[in-house]
Amino acid sequence: MTGPTVGTLRVDGxxxxxxxxxxxxxxLLIPGGTGGAAAVAGLAEALATEWTVATYDPRGMSRSTLDDPGAEQTVAEHADDAFRLLELLSPGEPARVFGASSGAVAALHLLTTRPERVALLVAHEPPVVEVLPDAAEHRALLARVRDTLHAQGLMPAMAVFAAGLRKAGDTAGPPAGVTLPPQAAARAERTMAGLPFFVGRIVPAFMSYVPDLHRLEALSGRLLLAAGEDSRGELPYRPAALLAERFGTGLLHFPGGHTGLTTRPAEFAELLRRTLRPHGSGRPAPAGPAGASR
Structure with missing residues (x-):
């Protein structure tokens, strides 16, 4: 397959x-974390046989530059960036959207503010922890991450953050048996370069975001909440599970954990392919054993 067509788009700031x-x-694939478009390149290539697949580096990440490098970040701005790309690439025509992690938070805001542009949204583990009954504990986590970042630096802050995401009883370290594909391992340098921006400005803004639950419930016919099969009990899994139960939509389980799209790319892409295909009334096709469940 030939390489992607690359472009730039001026947006506010x-x-x-x-x-x-x-x-x-x-x-439209909206990546989370620090990997940007490179993190979902394999997914994009696998899905490009059926769709025009667009992805991008979120503002401030990798090759998407800020006019003011010190600018604070907001979910609304990031969602508007996604909207501007939809306007450029699919004017007047609703598109399918997949968002992962912080990208899924931006995608939820896109759906609530520009629903006419979204035919179907698959939101994979959006860390909207403010919807959880123990939200105060997670606000305290963000405060500890912020204080550690300022007092001790990036890697100690990352350790505090990672500990707060794990389920009870888990110990530090990668899951057993997970080996990143070569192309994912090659992104490590770019990922590390984006960590200060991510931890300092994306994490606090996105994990304190409060979604419009009444609006999302009204739009739940075009929303699928998703999570990793191996993420059960971890913090990013819980908001997706709670919202899927509240909206009565079922929770779609993808292979792997929070980063399953990079650790299990082929299986992840195949399930997403089946999910995105039009089926019946516009809801996704049944996803089989790994599919929707509570």
């Missing part, structure tokens, strides 16, 4: 780097 692959209806 930033210049976005975006990539487009394939042909067909538009599918």
């Amino acid at each position: 930033a210049t976005l780097h975006y990539e487009v692959r394939g042909h067909g209806p538009l599918l």
Whole structure:
């Protein structure tokens, strides 16, 4: 397959780097974390046989530069960036959208503010912890991360953050048996470069975001909450599970954990492919054993 078509888009306060692959209806992939478009490149390539797949580096990440490098970040701005890309690449036509982690938070805001542009949203583990009954504990976690970052630096702050995401009883370290594909391992340098921005500005803004639950419930016919099969009990899993139960939509389980799209890319892509295909009334096709469940 030939490489992606690469472009830039001027938005308010930033210049976005975006990539487009394939042909067909538009599918927008909104990455989370620090990997940007490179983190979902394998997923984009696998899906480009059926869709025009667009992805991008979120503002401030990798090749998407901020006019003011010190600017604070907001979910609303990031969601508007996604909207501007939809307007550029699929004017007047609703698109399918997949968002992961912080990208899923931006995607939820996109759905509530620009529902006419979203045909279907698959939101994988959006860490909207403010919807949880123990939200106060997670506000305290964010405060500890912030204080540790200022007092001790990046890696101690990352250790505090990672500990707060794990389920009770888990110990530090990667899951047993997980080996990153070579292309994922090659992204390590870029990922590390983006960590200060991510921990200092994305994490506090996105994990304190309060979604409009009444609006999301009204739009739940075009929303699928998703989580990793191996993420059960971890903090990013819990908001997706809670919202899926509240909206009565079922929770779609993908292979792997929070980063399953990079650790299990082929299986992840195949389930997402089946999910995105039109089926019946517009809801996704049944996903089989790994599919929707409570």
